Amino acid sequence: MPEFDSYPPGTPSWVDLSTPDKSASKAFYSALFGWEAEEQGPEAGGYEMFAKAGKHVAGLTPTMSESQPAAWTTYVSVENANATFDAAKKSGGNPIVEPMDILDVGRMTMFSDPTGAVIAAWQPRIHKGAALANEPGAFCWNELQTRDVEAATTFYRDVFGWGAETSEMGDMKYTEWKRGEVSIGGMMEMPAEIPPEAPAFWLVYFGVVDTDAAVARTKELGGVAFVEPTDIPAGRLAVVADPSGAGFGIIAL
16 A cells, blocks of 8 residues: 655645535545545635545545636645745746645645646645555546647746656657656647647546446446546556546556
8 A cells, every 4th residue: 555654845745626516526536436535624614635544645625616617636745835836937827826824734836837737836744745645546647738748848847847758659649747767747738629728737547446447437426438448558547527527537557
C-alpha cells in the first residue's frame, strides 16, 4: 500500500472535487471507490475529506456559485505559495485565488495557465497531501490536456521547475512532466473531438483494479463515459464523468 507522509516540492500531492451536490457526490464516490467522507467541522467551510482504509485520499468542497462547474482540481506541493503565485502571474497565468491560509493545515493558491487550464499550489503545514496514492481507489496520475503544448511547457517550467520529455505514443505525441528524473505527470494535445469552446484542463486519474468493471459501475451510478476502456502501454484506461459532470480518468496499471 503506497503511503505518503510528504511530497517533494513540484509534485502533485492532492486532488479535490468541487460539486454543487455534496450528498450526491459522496454517494457516487463511496459506491465507486469505497471511500468514506469525513466532515472537517464548521470552521472548514463545508470542506470534507474522502478516506480509504482510514487514510485521506481526496477532498470535497461545495461550488461557490451556480455558474461554477463541478470539477476535480490538482494541487502541486510547493515551498512558498506566495512565490508560486507571483511566478504564475509573471509567466502569463491568470489569478483565481490569491495565496491564503487554510486554518493551520496549509496555504494555497489557484490560477489558470496561459492555455486556460486551472491548477492549484499547496504549501503544506499539517496537511501534507494524500496519505495514499498510486493504487486502486487513489489518484495515480495528473494530465494536462491543452491546445498549446509549447506555451504550457514554458509556463510549468517557469512556475514549478518541471522538465518535459516528449515521445511518440501511437499516432500522437505524449509529454511526461519531469521533476529531475522522476515523471510526475503528463501532457497531451487536446483531442480534436473536444468542442473548441472547451478550455484546456487538468485530468485526474484514479487507479482501479478493473477498468471495464469501473466504467460499468460508473454508468450504473448515473455517470457517463467519454472514452470507453482503451489499452495503452501504461495500462487500460477510460475517461468518465460523475453525475454532476466532473470528469476524471480511471486506469488499471
